[in-house]
Amino acid sequence: GIQVEQSPPDLILQEGANSTLRCNFSDSVNNLQWFHQNPWGQLINLFYIPSGTKQNGRLSATTVATERYSLLYISSSQTTDSGVYFCAVDRGYLGSNYKLTFGKGTLLTVNP
Amino acid sequence: NAGVTQTPKFRVLKTGQSMTLLCAQDMNHEYMYWYRQDPGMGLRLIHYSVGEGTTAKGEVPDGYNVSRLKKQNFLLGLESAAPSQTSVYFCASKDSQYQPQHFGDGTRLSIL
Numbered sequence: 001g002i003q004v005e006q007s008p009p010d011l012i013l014q015e016g017a018n019s020t021l022r023c024n025f026s027d028s029v030n031n032l033q034w035f036h037q038n039p040w041g042q043l044i045n046l047f048y049i050p051s052g053t054k055q056n057g058r059l060s061a062t063t064v065a066t067e068r069y070s071l072l073y074i075s076s077s078q079t080t081d082s083g084v085y086f087c088a089v090d091r092g093y094l095g096s097n098y099k100l101t102f103g104k105g106t107l108l109t110v111n112p
Numbered sequence: 113n114a115g116v117t118q119t120p121k122f123r124v125l126k127t128g129q130s131m132t133l134l135c136a137q138d139m140n141h142e143y144m145y146w147y148r149q150d151p152g153m154g155l156r157l158i159h160y161s162v163g164e165g166t167t168a169k170g171e172v173p174d175g176y177n178v179s180r181l182k183k184q185n186f187l188l189g190l191e192s193a194a195p196s197q198t199s200v201y202f203c204a205s206k207d208s209q210y211q212p213q214h215f216g217d218g219t220r221l222s223i224l
């Protein structure tokens with residue numbers, strides 16, 4: 001099956017710093033989603049981004065499908081950005097009925 | 113605007129007991145999925161459904177059964193709970209090819 005690797009596994013920042021999280025995947029994909037898992041365990045859908053660039057406030061994401069990677073940018077980080085960030089991909093209907101394969105996540109800690 | 117609702121949110125079971133987790137979605141989505149999340153790992157797919165009356169196995173199906181008698185509900189059953197099934201369970205639904213999966217808030221299940 002498809003492999004999803006996220007880096008770095010852990011990241012510690014001071015409030016106000018910027019960061020880049022990376023997601024590499026081993027095969028072509030139909031869909032890519034970025035999630036933030038907050039301290040209460042909820043999965044928050046950040047971006048649905050199979051290709052191109054999207055921005056939402058201080059967060060933006062870029063997926064280069066032909067090179068099989070995606071980047072999540074967090075600018076001016078805040079303590080509320082702390083948590084685990086997951087990348088997940090699916091291979092479409094014929095590939096897998098849109099089943100998502102998750103990476104192991106990046107644990108982000110933002111200190112005040 | 114409920115989205116995906118999981119019941120219950122927390123449960124403690126003894127080894128050998130049975131229980132059913134309920135996932136309900138009010139978005140008329142065709143596809144529904146059950147995932148489990150273990151410490152330090154991303155989510156892994158247990159079972160999924162591509163429409164009312166259909167079910168299929170995912171990556172880690174052993175020890176679980178599912179049913180989709182109504183389009184809006186997807187049930188996950190544990191017939192004889194084992195400590196290895198202690199986990200957080202997430203349900204998700206999806207409409208069509210170019211839409212993201214929507215996740216519930218999770219069910220935290222402990223088996224003693």
